Amino acid sequence: MLKREIERIITNSLSKSDIGFSSEIVLEAPRFLEHGDYATNVAFQLAKTLKRSPMEIADKVCGILNQDSGFSELGKASPLNGFVNIALNNQGLWTRFFAWSVDKMDFPESDDRFLVEYVSANPTGPLHIGHGRWAVIGSSLVHLLKRVGIKADSEFYINDAGNQVNLFYASVTGVRDGKGVPENGYHGAYIAELAKSDQDPLQAMLTSQRQVLKGLGVEFDEWFKESSLIQPQINNVERAISELKGLGFIYESEGAVWFKSTDFGDDKDRVVIKADGSYTYFASDIAYHYTKLTRGYTRLVNLFGADHHGYVHRIKACVKAFKGINFVDDVTFKVIIGQLVNLFRDGQPVRMSKRTGDMIMLEDVMDEIGVDATRYFLLEKSPDTHLDFDLSLAVKQSSDNPVFYVQYAYARICNILSKLDDGQLNAIKKDGIELSPSERDVVLEVLRFEDVIWHSALQLSPHKVVHYTYILAKSFHLFYEFNPILRAEPHQQAQRIIILKQLQLVFKECFGILGISAPQSM
RNA sequence: GCGCCAGUAGCUCAGUCGGAUAGAGCAACGGAUUUCUAAUCCGUAGGUCGCAAGUUCGAAUCUUGCCUGGCGCACCA
Structure with a gap:
């Protein structure tokens, strides 16, 4: 690419000179037209070691560059206030533009294997706008990684085991049998809909989530079920815990089995096997991340909603602990926290709650403003900004x-x-x-x-x-x-x-x- | 109380590795169309980068303290 080429030329040129700069030059784009197309601050970096003023050094650097035939064919360097400004000439610029092509882009190769886990919504309710945000960010991230030649897979983790799922089933059957929803159960129109249907509620919910995501242009390489962690032949939860035990991070106390996550920066140690002998949700999560490693991934990326950021420390802790295993080397783990989306309509906040019927779902937003606009708006802002999304504005402004x-x-x-x-x-x-x-x-x-x-x-x-x-x-x-x-x-x-x-x-x-x-x- | 994220123009937000005079869009105001689609373009106005110290040639950016807002702190998932 052009920038790298110029950086290379300058680095080369300076390293041959008597100026004594051997590290790599990095260019920046100046804000003002009169400062040229690119600029470098080498002179400031050299000022200390050379014990000369930046102006003087910039002057000298420009002299060296303009003498260099490889550089002068492409542009001209001029000093200003200690900066070295570079103006490309039209011919040099055009020659490169003419020769360049999206098919000839050349990115560094790497053996890293990325696994991007995102959305991973509970299958106990419809997707809301926040899920939509993680969905478009995750899918675009995977596109982006693949486009620059990085090996990347995407995955949705389905929490299809545990209390919440039981409660979800109980809520649907409660409505179906006319007994009502149990305490702390799920309410809302979608529960009533599911109760009317003969379909398995969990399957129906998963199918609908998958359809909505597909409609948004979001597809996954793998839908990983929590329930698949424990199989007749392989109990991954047991295996993962025993690996940690072998590494010395598991102990028993008060009748429960604990993971020593405080060794890795967590606030407190976490229970993995409860006093009643059952696994915690975290135990499944440990096992799930263990399988990411056994499947050969070296770069783990998780997108979490801000409402789940409390888990970040403990999950990071278990991945760090697993680094002690012999087959695991040089793994990195990055968590992207997607801040929540506040929905507005006509400037009034729209509440989103799974437990009440009053709910704007991702699907509604897509219907209202279209898939392209939904993706663009949710993707536009950095994930760690708290996003205010006014639907009426998005519709009203549709013309511009x-x-x-x-x-x-x-x-x-x-x-x-x-x-x-x-x-x-x-x-x-x-x-x-x-x-x-x-x-x-x-x-x-x-x-x-x-x-x-x-x-x-x-x-x-x-x-x-x-x-x-x-x-x-x-x-x-x-x-x-x-x-x-x-x-x-x-x-x-x-x-x-x-x-x-x-x-x-x-x-x-x-x-x-x-x-x-x-x-x-x- | 502890932790994570944020605080930049009236509103919504960019801001790269610390660089030169702080950047867009929307809203406001003033212009441009015998034209390749005006869903466009040009211009004007709008700033204590939350506050205070520190680091340095240089801080919106890094460090520390504080203020405000959002979220989270289970042998739930």
């Missing part, structure tokens, strides 16, 4: 909705290209390329794509791709405004067609990662 803004850019591109054929490309100039300001801007944005998705993937932050997509659309719309294509001179037209084609492919890539559609017309 950001999701339409980015899709419209794509539709405009498709429309123009449909009126042209590749014959026009013969007029392309190879030398003496001129670029208008908005052409230049759009070219630089396209070339940034590779860098953006790589860093978004490393930081497990798909929302950065949303941000980029919006910026790209913005720079396209501006380009469109000032650079006619159909009426342009042949060589200029050819040049702009190249730009459109590159844009079209990058937009398609972005939409693919975000999971929204790419309309050819609107």
Whole structure:
């Protein structure tokens, strides 16, 4: 990618010089046009060791770079206030843009195997908007990881064992038999619906969750049932606990069996086998994460709702404890906490509770504003921001909705290209390329794509791709405004067609990662 | 009481590895359309980056303390 190439050139050039800088140069993008296309702060870093002022060093660095033929072919360096600013020349920029392609992107290879676990909602009720948030973030994260060549699988953990499920069954049969819902049981219209049906309530609930998620474009490689942890041949709960015991992290007290999670930063130790001999929910969780390791995953990523963040410490503790096992090496475990979504309608908060009938479900939101808008809005913000989501606003603003803004850019591109054929490309100039300001801007944005998705993937932050997509659309719309294509001179037209084609492919890539559609017309 | 997350423009939020003069969208106001789809573009206005100290050439960003809001603190799941 362009940025890395320039970094390499500069690092090379400086390491050959007498300036004595051997570590890698990292470029940043300046905020102001007059500061060029890229900038580096080497001079500040060198100031201490060289005992010279940053201005003086920046001056010298620029001299070295501008003497270097590999660098000067591409751009020009100039010092300002201690920064080294780099302005690329149009020819160098265009040559790289012309040669670049989404199919030729080159990402570092790695043997890491990611497992992204997300949603994992209890099968005791319909999905709410919060689940929708983890769902779109998780699915886009998996798309993103795969796109940069990282091996990643996705998984939904089904809590189909334990008290809550029993209570759920009891609630449905209670209504069915006219005896009413037990204390602390589940209420709501969906319980009454399930009671009317002959279907197994748990199966019905799972099927419906799966359908809603599929409708949202969210599919999983694996639906892992808690109940499958214990099988006639293999009892994974027993195995996981005995592994921990072998490592010395299990003890008995007050008639129960405990895991010493305080050794790994938890507030208190946790019970895994109750005094009555039954396993706790946490025991299943230990076993579940144990199977992630036995299945060969080395990078565990869990998306939890903020209402479950209390488990983070203990689960991290068990994964850390498992590092003592001989087949486990170099495992990392990252928990992404998705903050809750507050739903509003006309500025009034809409409460969501499984225990009352008054409930807005994920499905309702999708019906109301559409899948693309639902995904875009839920994906747009960083997961650790508390999201206020006003439905009436999302509907009202639908005419200048950001999701339409980015899709419209794509539709405009498709429309123009449909009126042209590749014959026009013969007029392309190879030398003496001129670029208008908005052409230049759009070219630089396209070339940034590779860098953006790589860093978004490393930081497990798909929302950065949303941000980029919006910026790209913005720079396209501006380009469109000032650079006619159909009426342009042949060589200029050819040049702009190249730009459109590159844009079209990058937009398609972005939409693919975000999971929204790419309309050819609107 | 303890823990996690947040606090940036009227509202909703970006802000990379600490960089130069703080960034968008919406809302407000003023403009642009004989045109490749105006679902667009241009401009104006709007700031004590919660508060206070510290680290340093430089802090919205890192450290510490405090304030406010959300969530969580079971031998429930």
